[in-house]
Amino acid sequence: MDRRTFLAQTGRTLALTWTAAAAVSAEPAVAETQATAAAGSARQVIVLGAGLAGLAAAYELKKAGYAVAVIEARTRPGGRVLTYRDPFADGLYAEMGAEYVDATDEYDHRFCKELGLKVMTAKLYDAIFVRGQRFKMASFKQNKERLPYAGTEGGRLFGQEAAYLKRLLALIADPEKLPPEILKLDNLSVVELLLQEGAPDDVAALFTYTQATESTARPHEMSALHLVRSHRRSFSEDTDEGRILGGNDQLPKGLARALSGQILYRRPVRKIAHDGDGATVSFEEDGVLRTLRAPRLVVALPFKVLRDIEVTPSFSPAKTKCIATLAYGHVMKLAMQYQRRFWDEPTSLGQRVFTDTMLRRVYHFSIDQPGPRGILMSFTSGADAEALGRMSEAERLQAALQEATKIWPEAPRHFEGGAVKYWNEDPWIRGSYSFEGVGQARDYLQIAAAAEGRVHFAGEHTSVHRASMNGALESGVRVAAEVRKAEGA
Numbered sequence: 001m002d003r004r005t006f007l008a009q010t011g012r013t014l015a016l017t018w019t020a021a022a023a024v025s026a027e028p029a030v031a032e033t034q035a036t037a038a039a040g041s042a043r044q045v046i047v048l049g050a051g052l053a054g055l056a057a058a059y060e061l062k063k064a065g066y067a068v069a070v071i072e073a074r075t076r077p078g079g080r081v082l083t084y085r086d087p088f089a090d091g092l093y094a095e096m097g098a099e100y101v102d103a104t105d106e107y108d109h110r111f112c113k114e115l116g117l118k119v120m121t122a123k124l125y126d127a128i129f130v131r132g133q134r135f136k137m138a139s140f141k142q143n144k145e146r147l148p149y150a151g152t153e154g155g156r157l158f159g160q161e162a163a164y165l166k167r168l169l170a171l172i173a174d175p176e177k178l179p180p181e182i183l184k185l186d187n188l189s190v191v192e193l194l195l196q197e198g199a200p201d202d203v204a205a206l207f208t209y210t211q212a213t214e215s216t217a218r219p220h221e222m223s224a225l226h227l228v229r230s231h232r233r234s235f236s237e238d239t240d241e242g243r244i245l246g247g248n249d250q251l252p253k254g255l256a257r258a259l260s261g262q263i264l265y266r267r268p269v270r271k272i273a274h275d276g277d278g279a280t281v282s283f284e285e286d287g288v289l290r291t292l293r294a295p296r297l298v299v300a301l302p303f304k305v306l307r308d309i310e311v312t313p314s315f316s317p318a319k320t321k322c323i324a325t326l327a328y329g330h331v332m333k334l335a336m337q338y339q340r341r342f343w344d345e346p347t348s349l350g351q352r353v354f355t356d357t358m359l360r361r362v363y364h365f366s367i368d369q370p371g372p373r374g375i376l377m378s379f380t381s382g383a384d385a386e387a388l389g390r391m392s393e394a395e396r397l398q399a400a401l402q403e404a405t406k407i408w409p410e411a412p413r414h415f416e417g418g419a420v421k422y423w424n425e426d427p428w429i430r431g432s433y434s435f436e437g438v439g440q441a442r443d444y445l446q447i448a449a450a451a452e453g454r455v456h457f458a459g460e461h462t463s464v465h466r467a468s469m470n471g472a473l474e475s476g477v478r479v480a481a482e483v484r485k486a487e488g489a
């Protein structure tokens with residue numbers, strides 16, 4: 001009896017006991033697994049990936065009465081939310097992946113509230129170190145000091161490119177209905193657009209350290225359409241950012257706890273086969289390929305890894321192209337432990353410094369923890385992350401210390417060590433997060449999010465709030481509603 005016949009003959013929904021043991025479903029039949037039939041019980045959904053997107057989807061579906069199984073390659077939940085505690089002394093910890101929760105991040109705040117987690121306020125940039133020049137943010141803003149970049153306005157750091165977008169922005173009457181002149185900007189890169197609109201090279205150079213660093217991309221890789229469309233809600237020196245008090249890992253761990261019996265860890269997915277009745281997922285378990293089938297599948301895997309998973313039959317040509325080519329950047333975080341918090345002393349340039357050094361953004365991370373020790377964090381991306389990525393771990397930390405010394409000359413006296421996470425060498429993402437590359441800002445988001453038959457898609461790359469925890473959670477909630485709607489619930 002094949003699976004379909006079996007299901008038809010039982011005439012009821014088959015609810016698997018989604019425990020690690022029960023999930024073992026070497027072909028040929030569900031009946032051979034430890035699946036238990038439960039009359040009138042929940043419908044089943046398999047979710048791939050226990051990052052925030054997959055966890056939120058599974059959590060919402062479980063609440064709605066579905067039987068869910070989450071298949072995850074790692075031994076922990078959270079994906080790109082990763083809090084390191086062990087490498088540091090005195091109970092210090094550091095966010096090596098996602099860090100900031102903005103005041104406007106609706107889904108972050110909603111899930112934190114649901115799990116009883118508190119969001120604290122982080123500190124804003126208080127200094128700038130670019131082209132060897134040092135600026136205290138307060139006097140920079142007040143006295144309208146100028147950055148050493150031609151074509152920039154005094155007193156502001158982020159958004160210098162806006163002055164060169166005015167002609168194009170005037171063409172937009174309704175942001176929901178962009179005219180053809182604007183849509184065709186998708187064929188240009190940010191650099192090409194800025195130069196075309198009369199910006200000096202320096203404005204594009206500064207953009208590398210402002211928005212492109214946030215996107216973890218290089219300006220010549222980023223779509224000009226993305227820039228024009230998003231510039232009003234871009235990150236700036238005034239963005240109100242927070243963090244989850246005690247560590248961001250509490251968010252995925254809280255969701256995973258609510259799903260613990262349903263998450264299968266250490267099981268990399270290798271194949272997806274789908275048809276009109278459902279999908280079969282093949283995953284590795286201790287070197288053996290096992291399968292699991294359900295009427296619906298949620299794929300919450302980054303496209304950077306999904307492109308290496310065999311899909312039968314292939315998804316639509318548009319989806320296949322999007323999976324194969326969606327742009328991802330380079331990103332590294334370096335957490336440096338120091339014996340003393342010299343950055344808080346009166347002679348210091350500041351405690352959160354915007355730089356054009358290899359460290360890009362460098363800031364006091366341990367603001368919620370008692371001293372005297374503390375952690376300086378660097379978030380670096382693009383070409384600098386790649387260059388550091390070619391070094392050994394010891395060399396990366398040595399380079400970080402050298403760069404920090406340019407800003408705080410006393411740094412070497414207090415340096416004790418640190419930890420590095422280069423996401424491009426992590427096998428389960430091999431990149432940072434998605435961004436809209438040239439040619440990808442018109443329809444890629446819709447294509448990425450669209451269901452393919454009984455296969456649904458979640459993940460930061462499918463959300464308008466891409467590249468964020470908020471976007472990942474939003475996509476999980478969206479996909480759970482999509483599954484329910486497709487099932488007529």
Ligand SMILES: Cc1cc2nc3c(=O)[nH]c(=O)nc-3n(C[C@H](O)[C@H](O)[C@H](O)COP(=O)(O)OP(=O)(O)OC[C@H]3O[C@@H](n4cnc5c(N)ncnc54)[C@H](O)[C@@H]3O)c2cc1C
Nearest residue numbers: 049051052053073079080098099100269459460468469472
């Ligand atoms: C360095 C860095 C800094 C960031 N900073 C911020 C920030 O300050 N604020 C913010 O909001 N966001 C930030 N982000 C972005 C945020 O982390 C992501 O947008 C979000 O966590 C993505 O969630 P996701 O569920 O879509 O993907 P992921 O977290 O990547 O989850 C996907 C899951 O799928 C699993 N997986 C992969 N391949 C397989 C396979 N073959 N089989 C089974 N499982 C597999 C992975 O192990 C992972 O658990 C940052 C990200 C990075 C890397």
